Amino acid sequence: MLLALVLLPIIAGSAMLLLRGEDRRLYRGIGVVVALATLVLAVAARSEDWSAPWLRAPFVANFHLGIGALAFWLIVLLALCTACAVLAVESARPRALVGQLLLLEGTMLGLFISRDLLLFALFYDLMLVPVFFVLLERGEHPRDAWRYIIYNFAGGLLLLFATAAFGVLHGTTDVIGSAGNAISGAWVPWIFWGFAIAFLVKTPAFPLHTWMPNTYASLPPPVAAVVGAVQSKAGLYGFFVIAMTLMPQEIARYSTALIVLGTISLLYGAVAALVQTDAKRVVAYSSLSHLGLIVIAIATQQPLALAGAALYIVAHGLFTAALFIGLGYVEEREETRSLARLRGIGANNPRLAGALTIAGLAMLGLPGLAGFVGELVIITGIVQSGNVAVAVVAVISVVLASAYVLRLFQGIVNGPVAHDLPVRRDLTWREGIAIAPLLLALLYLGVNPHAVLASGSVAIPRAPQSSAAGVTTP
Amino acid sequence: MTLPFTHVDWAAVAPLEVLAATGLLVLLFDLVWRPFAPRGLSLSVAFLGTILTAALIAQQYGTNVAAFNGGYIVGNFSVLFGEVVLLGTLGALALMGRGGSDRESAGTIALLLWSACGALLLAAAATTMTIFLGIELLSLALYCLCGLANRKSAREAALKYLLLSSTASAVLLFGMALLFGASGSVSLAALASPAMVTNPLFWMGSGFFLVGIAFKLSLVPFHAWAPDVYQGAPLPIAAFMTVVTKAATIAIFARFAYAALPAGASQMLLLPVWAIAGISMIVGNVGMLAQHDLKRLLGYSGIAQVGYILAALAGTTRLGLRYAFFYLVVYAVMNLGAFAVAAVLSSGDDEEGTQIQSYRGLGARRPLLAAAMTFFLLALAGLPPTAGFLGKILILAVAAGTGYLWLAALLLVGTAISLYAYAKIILAMYRPDHRVHAADIPRGAPLPWVSLALCLVATVALTFYPLLPSGLLPLVK
């Protein structure tokens, strides 16, 4: 069933790319069904473990699939975001877009359920491809596709190297989600930084982030939603299941460096978001800021911070996706994303305004929504780890967040109606349904975040590995 | 007087004989039936002969025969490299079925097969004499083949290849003479003696020998011929050269590096080769950045890819040889695939279709072709789920394991640059504003399509079922 989980969206997506016709309702329908089917499959296969041999030398690698605690929530997030994004697709050529979205989902699913480092690396690079093509065909400038692929591929190469070196050193790469595989030695710092840089590119964190604002601004909103919400978490997920589990000594040794990078990202993204004129870029830079907080949390290794990080990963995914989808609606209606031109949407589109409000409030960490819980628990953990100064910076960034979110949200929604922009009708049922689940999830997790919080503290496996079928030693 | 060679010796070279005879048959059939079945017949015969040869070689798997006084050693090594050579040959033959003029097609095919004979010889050659014979057989046929298109550039490619390759052959030969002087034997086995470590003749001979090898592998700074020749040569011949010449030469190099060097000297002796392999990864990939012709670009790409393969051999470990071989196969498949796409798109002798400009807007006009091309380019860059990804990771693992970290680092840098170059082509194919430029593109003959599909399947399949034969160690005696 795990195999089906990965293959279903990939096959459906590929088939869609090869088909003909541009029936929007049909393809949207198929896409939503597939995305929801993966959700069902993921829940059903939650305790499964599947493995088949791959390499025997120079290290053992297996096609080993399984769903970890944190991965499960990421998969739920991914399936949800994909379903919503597909539903929000509004293109004259929807077939390829939906197909690419499903491919993106499939590759990322593969990443999250990989229990083998090599397989992880494979999906890590593979998931670049659909986004690259979307950028190429639908991006605002081919330059954005370049930037995206070059940065991420460079990160992917380092991951590749680190994986290879890890395999040689440890003898097997079948290590994700199982205890007792921590490595140490003179080489390990190199391997660690290989992984870490790759993950920091993907997240992204300062100073490896410059691909991100362009990419997010350039992507069609549904894809931007999935990329910003879930793909950016691949690196953080990697920190959890790889860097932290396999190289605990290194992450402790270099925690200062990571904390510094995270802190710079935190402030850098926040102040940059304050002055952007492109609505999507505000969200992009805010992402830099928020994910910097998670990097700090990971670097402290404090259980509370990790629990918060797990929740914040999910929460950030939810509100980022909701915001990108919502801004997509705005752009589609007003034909611009410029904050200098947009205003007064709320007068004619109260439902859209409401959706943007909730998403924006979640982003600025309004108490009661999921983002707040994540921030609170993370920073509590940071303080517990003794980094009070970092916590001060973090709360400053929270204040800045309220400033840039309000600037974004008020700029679009409030003010007198902009008469030079077209007036369109409010959200349709379809559009509403495409964004509502994300907002409801934000509300729910804000009140009852227990399950997701718990996944962060158990992400580092302590129990002995369950014996996997089909694995033979070389 | 009795012949010094026995039945066993001739049996060992039976595949070569079959392949050579196939070449003759092609000519013969062409002579007789030319008016009725101009090209299809020649191609069919050539295919059958090549496949028969491949089957015969496959039968030799697991055997171990040192034929002709150790001049031709059959073993798993020769079998596997021989199969790669034949794979490349089949790929090139498939590209010949792409339409265009029938003039001289039988001759071309025959020359191609004979050239492949030389390559097969190299896969098993274990004396300098057989090596020289193989290289010349391979090269002489290729000189002609390069010029076999009614284009100025093809003739120029032939001339350049001829002049430069001959010079390199002479250097190689001179190296062989010095090695002979050092050991008193043409056998590579004699070189493995510990006495060689202090013999200046051996060192100088190895140096010249390796220059010759490096030239055939088109390593920097002996690479200058490669882009010109690949661009000028007819498309199937360029494909053939990138795969077959490389496979055969790597076989020779591996045999020399693994089996013919005295213990203790090998790392220092081969250091220049690793160095130029590293430089090649960078120069080859950088060279791709400013290119406007696909064949030329793939020529530069080949320079870098050979560098990757050699990086696996660095340290001369058993595993390294396996991964070098694996990457060679992968490279052959994805490279042939890329050439197959180009073959579908270009028709006639002028081969205008290989201009990158003509790929503009392909994504909209011929989505399948564009997707296939993208796939192969990404494979060359090493993105999953292609075997290029797995090949690279294995090479990295070997380089990490043997301590050649600088080669691994150069590989990473080179790969990053290469994606930049490949992405340029992909960009040209998919850029929306290029949609209008798409010229009318021919449907293409079936054979290249088949080749393309097979390469595609193989490139994916190799990722998940990697072909990593054990027992690949080359022998000299």
Place this chain on the structure above:
Amino acid sequence: MATSFAGVPIFDYEALASVLFFIGLAGAIARRNPLVMLMSIELMFNAANLAFIVFARAWLNNAGQIFAFLVITVAAAEAAIALAIVVVVFRSAPQVNVDDVRVLHG
């Protein structure tokens, strides 16, 4: 291994072969006429041949002599192909100069 041959030390033969080889190499680089370049390459081949024969004599191993014959044969074949290619390339050219042949570059 014999150290001299017909009263001349082996080293001298080696030196001669080397000199011939490098003269050939220099010629291959310096001359513009492809025919002269080919002749220079032949010179390099023959330098190797000389070395083979000398070493064959020195080691009392006739494989070197066989090798020399092989080289002569191959060189003949190569010359045939080379001349054909040169003729094809320069068929309509006023003079035979390899520097005129550079459609392919970059």
Place this chain on the structure above:
Amino acid sequence: MANPEHVMGVVGSYPLLIALWLLPLAGAVLCWAFGPQLKRAAGWLATAVAFAAFALTVASWGSGTQSLNGALGADQPLVRWMPGFHLGLLLDPLSLLWACIITGVGALIHLYSIGYMEGDSAFARFFAYMNFFLFAMLTLVLSDNFVGLLIGWGLVGLASYFLIGFWFYKPSAVAAARKAFVINVAGDVGIMFAIFLIVQKTGSIGFGNAFAAADTYGPTLLLAICISLFIGAAAKSAQVPLHTWLPDAMEGPTPVSALIHAATMVTAGVYLIARCAPLWSHDGNAQLLVGTIGGVTALTGAVLGMVQWDIKRILAYSTMSQIGYMIMGVGVGAYEAGVAHFFTHAFFKAQLFLGSGLIIHALANEQDVRRMGGLRKRLPFAFIAMLVGVLAICGIPGLSGSFSKDAVIQGALNHGHPWLYAVGIVTAGMTAYYMFRMLFVTFFGRYRGEIDPSELGIRHPEFAGTAAHADTGGHDSHHAPAWLMNLPVAILIVPSIFAGWLLYGGADSPWHRFFDPQFGVAAPANVPISELTTTLVTLAFVAVGILVAYLRYGTAAARESAVERLRRESVGMWPILANAFYFDVALDALFVKTSEMLGRLVSRVLDPHVVDGTVREAAIAAQGSGALVRSLQTGFVRAYAVFLAVGIACFAAFYAFHGVH
């Protein structure tokens, strides 16, 4: 706090409490979701919800005041996030008091709003927000832990944001809303920070655990926690220097100003400090700091209140000043007095705002007192309402304000802060001055609404809160029956006058008996000045204030020359007062301008040119090397041969070198 888990109240199941808490949320959701269908009924629905909540609060009185084994009040556990992170509801005398005011005064203001908001295009949305505010405020005061309190803290900020920016087509309202929200978030993070520190020490977010450990924090940590909490309190309760949002917040509809920015939300800081009394009682430095800031705020608010012309801004500064009193009271340790002032202030300030709302409503959104005058006859009910409010706030004996204000002033002295005592008395005098100034200018003399604004010294009518440019969405087209707005005001008059009597009687007063279990015994009043003396001195200052106001604005001569006088005063106002001590300018320069400058630096210089520039340079370098490789590939076969020869030479040199060695 005898029980080991350190839960403050008696743990149990209290459905009434949950109902009381969630009912306004349900009302809000209903009004929001079905606004278009409900139309005017939305107002009645929301009002009914508010009254029901008030009824539930009263019904919960028993559980809120119960006491069992040292546990006071009712505690209802809700959800558990993580170990140490348990959320729940707590109803004890303190929260009971706040809940009563929130729902009681809130219900009256809801009723008033039905009339005031009549005809507004977003009528239902307004009531959804109002109910949402009730819910948020109840969350704040009913939580039994800091996180729940912070959630409420944030949500009231949100409700305030929505309601300030309710007329979102007005750019000034939008800007005011944003400013209020951002400053409030700055306060939120202060509380957040306190939570971090508390969790680090106690591993729990519950009030009980935090207070039980009060004597184990050590002076530094305790001070840090108190300061962090006070940042939150200061932002919410408009304490200097985080007060600048409150005057701007008057952009919201007047009922909002009454409910949120006078009676309830802005007193959350008072609640917080009263709630955290165990912490403050352990830290003299924190008491001094908070008391001082309260005093400074009281004084600043009064000074600025004296020079305002917008009726709502006068009331806003007066609110700020009165909250300064409360903060001063709870800050120095006179918790009962501070809380009492909250209690009385809620009534008379709500009444003042609602009264001003009557005027504004009647004058078609005119808010500038210079353009009023002589309204005593035109709006007699409003005059009575305002008069009672003014007398109460000035501390005229017998009215509610006098009891609580004197208690605060005396409390400052009792707890050893003579300077604050003095400040309190002086401020009382100033309060009397500016309130009577407002009263005289508004209700006496001649109506000045027809006079050209420039003659009154109004240079920029569009900025002065006049109705000239305020488009309030067809607000004037309907008029609700007058009783809808008058009734709540009339009801409020009663407690405005009499609520203070609860304090009468010193240690035997109902007030003290109610709060004794909460705050314990007050500090021994071992001071040279008796309460009676204090009252008399204060009264003297008040009398002076009233007299000055009368002389300047109330005499017959002053009324005659009102136009000329107002013009002169407006034009001649000192810039430092006109700019409200430059707090806005300073905050803007320090934080807003700085962070925007940083943002521009980052996104226009660092990002494109330095960070990305490095990568771009690398790409350009790669392209350049590509061109270099291309140019080396000249096409001359002899050049290639030269490469070959060079390579041969290098190889030969290497191997010759190693061959010889």
